Amino acid sequence: MTDALATYELGKRYGKQWALSDCSVAIPAGSISAVIGPNGAGKSTLLNAVVGLFPPTTGRIELFGGDPYADPSMVSRVGFVSQDRPLYRDFTVSEMLRFGASTNPRWDQPAAEARIASLGIPLGRKIKSLSGGQQAQVSLVLAIAKRAELIVLDEPVAALDPLARREFMQTLMDDVVENGQTVVFSSHLVGELERVCDHLVLLNQGRVQYCGALESFSQGHRLLVGPRVDTAEITALHHVIRASHTERQSTVLIRANGKAIDPRWDVRDPGFEEVVLAYLGQRASDLESSR
Amino acid sequence: MIEFHLDSSSGVAAYMQIVHQVKRAMRLGLLRKDDQLPTVREVVAQLAINPNTVLKAYRHLEMEGLVAGRQGQGTFVLQTLAGPELAGHAELRTELLAWLDRATALGLDDEDIAALVASTLDERFRALQQEEDGAA
Known part of the structure; x- marks a missing residue:
């Protein structure tokens, strides 16, 4: 599978602070990828850089095999929904669509109108009088009707209630069935990712901790529970993501590497959410040692 | 559907x-x-x-x-699975009922039984998987 998007040792510095460093990710065409990480991990910085909002400090970006900063036509192939929804509050929905039509060469007006109608949003209503969920849907429809091959969404559902989140994802996934776009979105709603994503980028403190198929991530870890051991003893044998100890018991999350596991451990499959939280909970010192 | x-x-x-x-x-x-x-x-x-x-x-x-x-x-x-298996169901159900009676007589309640069944299925699944992995 070819990559719709790839970054190579991408870095972005704000003043003295590196928001991203040494960040290499590959997003296969046709995948639905989630970028997750704690606040300040660099999620928005990464997404803003890949849609061409500002040039990276170091490294480079490839979109569909080309350089987005050298080829301005790339802009029309990428749909972006930023965290603060790009809508004009005093416009009506139909004015917003007309704006979309006039600024996008491949605009699909019938599709945009059909989506808005199926969502039950009146075309004559002003954006500011719509609910949060409806505003999110309108900004999604704008990205969809652009007929972009890559849709990038920065925290699209963070401010929505569960029902509105579900409806938003339904609209997005329904369009993906029809048009097969690549989707990249950031989120910190870890529990809801598994049903939507097939690819995962884990960011922590501006660095990539994992980039790959969600399935290998979920299945690539084991939770060991057993009698108390020294962390050193277990790190000698396995790649440890997180270890916690009580007086008598040790609980260790490891990356499965095919090596046999000592039978005194009770081996469990940790859930997706548990593995994600273990990664995100790693401190700077852990990150250094695991590299 | x-x-x-x-x-x-x-x-x-x-x-x-x-x-x-x-x-x-x-x-x-x-x-x-x-x-x-x-x-x-x-x-x-x-x-x-x-x-x-x-x-x-x-x-x-x-x-x-x-x-x-x-x-x-x-x-x-492509195929109907239900037919022949449903015939076998009755027999299995009778045996299962007898087994459940024994479990109850031994002092297991419904939750104990469910846990035992789940963990046995789980172990069996793992054993079968290991066999497969070994064969592959």
Whole structure:
């Protein structure tokens, strides 16, 4: 599978602070990828850089095999929904669509109108009088009707209630069935990712901790529970993501590497959410040692 | 036509849950030969899940020879599983009832029994998987 998007040792510095460093990710065409990480991990910085909002400090970006900063036509192939929804509050929905039509060469007006109608949003209503969920849907429809091959969404559902989140994802996934776009979105709603994503980028403190198929991530870890051991003893044998100890018991999350596991451990499959939280909970010192 | 539901806390991959639900429906006679599975679009619209997940589940079922895609129409069930198995059900049920009576006599309540069954199935699954891995 070819990559719709790839970054190579991408870095972005704000003043003295590196928001991203040494960040290499590959997003296969046709995948639905989630970028997750704690606040300040660099999620928005990464997404803003890949849609061409500002040039990276170091490294480079490839979109569909080309350089987005050298080829301005790339802009029309990428749909972006930023965290603060790009809508004009005093416009009506139909004015917003007309704006979309006039600024996008491949605009699909019938599709945009059909989506808005199926969502039950009146075309004559002003954006500011719509609910949060409806505003999110309108900004999604704008990205969809652009007929972009890559849709990038920065925290699209963070401010929505569960029902509105579900409806938003339904609209997005329904369009993906029809048009097969690549989707990249950031989120910190870890529990809801598994049903939507097939690819995962884990960011922590501006660095990539994992980039790959969600399935290998979920299945690539084991939770060991057993009698108390020294962390050193277990790190000698396995790649440890997180270890916690009580007086008598040790609980260790490891990356499965095919090596046999000592039978005194009770081996469990940790859930997706548990593995994600273990990664995100790693401190700077852990990150250094695991590299 | 059947509807799928997903349990995101089960730890079972979403596509596998769909596979299990199709097989279960076939075993129970809810899906018979020539019945159509929901289209990818219908499943996606209903569950708001990744279309690739549904495709993967249907491919898995195709590889097992249970369903087949028909060009431009959708995915259809190839065989009826329910018939002969239902006949065996009665006998198994009788044996199971006798076993459950023994378990109760030994002091197990319903929850103990359910836990025992679940952990035994789990162990058996792991053992079978290890055999497969060993063979491969």
